[in-house]
Amino acid sequence: MKHELPKLPYAYDSLQPHIDAKTMEIHYTKHHQAYLDKLNAALEKHSKLFEKKVEELLADDLKAVPEEIKAVVRNHGGGHANHSFFWEIMTPDIKAREFKGDIAQAIKDEFGSYEKFQEKFSETALNRFGSGWTWLVLNNEKLEIVSTANQDSPLMEGKIPILGLDVWEHSYYLKYQNKRTDYIKEWWNVVNWKKVNEIYQGAIKK
Numbered sequence: 001m002k003h004e005l006p007k008l009p010y011a012y013d014s015l016q017p018h019i020d021a022k023t024m025e026i027h028y029t030k031h032h033q034a035y036l037d038k039l040n041a042a043l044e045k046h047s048k049l050f051e052k053k054v055e056e057l058l059a060d061d062l063k064a065v066p067e068e069i070k071a072v073v074r075n076h077g078g079g080h081a082n083h084s085f086f087w088e089i090m091t092p093d094i095k096a097r098e099f100k101g102d103i104a105q106a107i108k109d110e111f112g113s114y115e116k117f118q119e120k121f122s123e124t125a126l127n128r129f130g131s132g133w134t135w136l137v138l139n140n141e142k143l144e145i146v147s148t149a150n151q152d153s154p155l156m157e158g159k160i161p162i163l164g165l166d167v168w169e170h171s172y173y174l175k176y177q178n179k180r181t182d183y184i185k186e187w188w189n190v191v192n193w194k195k196v197n198e199i200y201q202g203a204i205k206k
Contacts, residue, residue, distance in 0.1 A: 001050055002040045005033055006084050014092035018186040020175045028087070031170055035079030035151070042072040054081045058155040078151035082133060086166055089199075091192035101197035102204075103162065107136075110143045121145050121165075122184050128167050136163040138203045160203045163196050 008028055013021035043049045046066055049057065054077050057065055065073045091097060099114055111117035117136075124147050125134035132149045137159040146154060154161050165187060172183035 003036055003054060005036055008087055010092050015190045018189045023174045027171060032083040035076045038076040039080050042069040055155055058153050061156050075151050078153045081153055082151055085161055085164055089163055089192050089195050090190045096192050096194035099193050103197040103200040106143055125165050125167050125184050126181055131168040134165045135161050137161055162200050
């Protein structure tokens, strides 16, 4: 069964003024759809791979993927997985944005405070050269902040994404132009900490 575009859990304009409606619409319907279409096209050559979730395809540096389509699955499967994750960890729900739960305590334990964590994460995102992502991951029960190039996923290195920020220019340029700092600052206002906490709780039980 071909991979499908996940339903966006809110309207395009729901994250305004932090993320504008036009960026959300283009990001979701054009960029994400393009990754999905190219992933499905590549997998048609090895249709048995449709039985696997995209996260399984990316795991262990794409071990399950034939060499001839590995680069396409890396780029476009990564793009599909990363964006599917990204939509889920943002929300217009004010209550869901509250920083609390097991993940809040774990972040405080690892980084000293929410402010120190936010500062380090934001700095990593700002310093990502070119296109890519910044992540909070679980690596052998330890929380880490990492950055990946292009559409690479932490799953490729055996790390579990807990929180992720897209810093490709297409994710912010319509509203913020070259001011990535402003985009990062505003993005913190829409983080769905309730969902992030659920992801973290599921990850530590594995």
